[in-house]
Amino acid sequence: MSHDLIVWTRVDAAVAASVLADAGFVAGSDGVWTLAGKAWLIAAHIDPVEDEDIPDDIFAALRGITHKIALSLQPIHAPAAAKTRARQIARTLAEAGQGLWQDLQADQQGIAASARQGTPGRAAASITARVPPQVKPGLLARLLGRKPAGPAADPAPPAAGQEKQPLTLLHMVWCMDHSTLMTVEGVSAFLDILARYLPEAIPRRYGPHEPPAFKYAERGRDHFIATYLADPGTVVYPSRPALSLDLPRCAADLRSVAGRRALSPCTVLFGLDAALLDDPVMSVHLPKAFAALSLHLRPFYGEARCLKGYEVGRGGPLWISRQAQSSPLKGPWWRGIPKAPALARVIGPPYLSLWPDLAGWDHQGNLAIHSPARWTERPSPLTIPNDIAQPDPVITDQFESDGGWPAVYPFGTGSA
Secondary structure, eight states: OEEEEEEEEESOOOOOOOOOOOOOOOOOOSSOOEETTTEHHHHEEEOOOOGGOOOHHHEEEEESSSSSEEEEEESTTTOHHHHHHHHHHHHHHHTTTTTTEEEETTTEEEEEEHEEEOOOOOGGGGGGOOTTTSSSSTTTEEEEEEOOOOOOOOOOOOOOOOOOOOEEEEEEEEEEEEOSSHHHHHHHHHHHHHHHHHHGGGGGEEEEEEEOOHHHHOOHHHHHHHHHHHHHTEEEEETTEEEEEOOSSSOOEEEETTTTTEOOOOOOOOEEEGGGSSSSHHHHHHHHHHHHHHHHOOOSSEEEEEEEEEOTTTTTTTEEEOOOOOOOSSSSSSSOBOOOSSSSSOTTTGGGGSSSSOOOOOOOOEEEEEEEEESSSSOOOOOOOOGGBOOOOESSSSSOOOOOOSSSOOSSSBBB
């Protein structure tokens, strides 16, 4: 039996190795570091981790984790001084690695000051929201050195004159000819993905109209799912830096429009404060979140792009100013794949067979994803095949039209 501690870090393994060496550890040929005392021994293993290796609560509390350091103090009844030494080493490793430590036997944990300070800009204000609903109460509060609080209160209203500061919206949209969000299991799985990758998007408040009457912290997941399935028009307020979450309001529908059959797709719309792209951790984390959500939603098309000129009203709703850039996917009808450059794209059937060259795309199941490993506000260039591309709008002095329909429209049977 042993007394076990774990440290999760966001920096290179060489940093942890340096800390262990300074603490008197000796590196073995098998990669195990050891520190021996009188009648006790601490062994340390440094291992790289993938996202799927990280528990949900840790993943949500600290993004960008790259390594796990397991400390094992033997025997479990080692002197108190040895246990204190092991905890000190864990804290030092966490501080050097911008990470957090856990004492599994004592059920104690802490997040390093370097990790809190390393969360820049608006993202720092939202770190307390990064707890998925299944996490045991008070974990992140304890990580931050605070007493566990009750249900989260609504954010304080902004100061006068600051309610309508324009910002850039990181806009994600998925278009589907079906919906995985029409069953309890589908919505629950969607919430699980949000909890792991973007806990700020978990509904803070929700209800049939604005301002939403229900609080997720009080009513819980089951009530939210039941409310949404009973009324797909449910209004959702997430927590900043998540700014909007719009779930499908109805099933996809084929109708006669201007003499032809046209698809009104199911859509999921998600907006974040684009200031997150300035965070070196989040700029790598967001492409992973986009891919995970895409794999669950299975769209025929999805994208992420930055749109300027948006505002956040008192209490959280997202407002569109007169100067706001609009999404090329605005409107109820699918009119083809947008030509405007985007940060990332995902395509599925039927477009997988209509796009002749998908070299360089990441193929996962029946989806193909085109995304850089790190997102910036500069879009990723991509040439869209003309026959499936969204036609250019027709602009005159009097009006702007949508430009019509693409030459290849893989939904319906063409003319009505």
